[in-house]
Amino acid sequence: xxxxxxxxxxxxxxxxxxxxxxxxxxxxxxxxxxxxxxxxxxxxxxxxxxxxxxxxxxxxxxxxxxxxxxxxxxxxxxxxxxxxxxxxxxxxxxxxxxxxxxxxxxxxxxxxxx
Amino acid sequence: xxxxxxxxxxxxxxxxxxxxxxxxxxxxxxxxxxxxxxxxxxxxxxxxxxxxxxxxxxxxxxxxxxxxxxxxxxxxxxxxxxxxxxxxxxxxxxxxxxxxxxxxxxxxxxxxxxxx
Numbered sequence: 001x002x003x004x005x006x007x008x009x010x011x012x013x014x015x016x017x018x019x020x021x022x023x024x025x026x027x028x029x030x031x032x033x034x035x036x037x038x039x040x041x042x043x044x045x046x047x048x049x050x051x052x053x054x055x056x057x058x059x060x061x062x063x064x065x066x067x068x069x070x071x072x073x074x075x076x077x078x079x080x081x082x083x084x085x086x087x088x089x090x091x092x093x094x095x096x097x098x099x100x101x102x103x104x105x106x107x108x109x110x111x112x113x114x
Numbered sequence: 115x116x117x118x119x120x121x122x123x124x125x126x127x128x129x130x131x132x133x134x135x136x137x138x139x140x141x142x143x144x145x146x147x148x149x150x151x152x153x154x155x156x157x158x159x160x161x162x163x164x165x166x167x168x169x170x171x172x173x174x175x176x177x178x179x180x181x182x183x184x185x186x187x188x189x190x191x192x193x194x195x196x197x198x199x200x201x202x203x204x205x206x207x208x209x210x211x212x213x214x215x216x217x218x219x220x221x222x223x224x225x226x227x228x229x230x
Contacts, residue, residue, distance in 0.1 A: 033217065033218070035220075043205065045217040045218060045219070048216070090159060092218075102149060102164055104161075105158070108157055
């Protein structure tokens with residue numbers, strides 16, 4: 001158990017809908033990262049937050065947005081969903097904003113868009 | 115552009131034998147970290163080993179060790195005395211330390227099969 005929690009575990013929704021994925025980092029970790037893993041692919045970095053502020057953006061679509069709240073949990077919002085958005089979405093946390101300290105991954109949320 | 119390449123989509127090893135998974139990366143940064151993560155069928159991402167670029171000594175964690183060749187930008191993972199539980203996808207990841215973004219850049223993964 002990494003200490004990072006993600007809810008829900010599975011999500012099935014229809015095209016055009018909007019969903020929110022939630023992540024709670026390990027206790028004390030200030031950085032949260034979101035990654036997308038499409039079927040049998042590597043993980044693609046989406047976005048990073050540090051202590052409530054956006055720190056880095058990767059290949060995140062404009063239909064996607066995220067935020068980190070004062071209690072440090074983070075939410076990833078996916079809107080106008082398309083079939084291609086079906087993937088495993090991982091959240092990871094680290095103690096500092098430097099990647100030198102390894103990232104601890106949550107169990108992921110599997111999103112299926114039908 | 116910073117990229118990570120894992121050229122072996124799939125590898126097989128006999129139980130108790132040794133296997134080496136390859137990873138190369140491309141960067142102009144001088145300060146970075148490299149990681150190997152294991153993803154079993156449960157899909158959980160599990161850190162196997164990490165290497166700081168400024169350290170010449172290769173990292174070792176029990177049966178797992180790396181061969182880090184900085185000039186060649188190569189970072190291979192050696193698994194000794196392979197066990198059935200080692201069967202998983204293995205991802206190599208790179209994390210820059212100087213560019214202001216500390217995201218991980220992952221390779222496409224190597225699926226390791228362990229044969230009894």
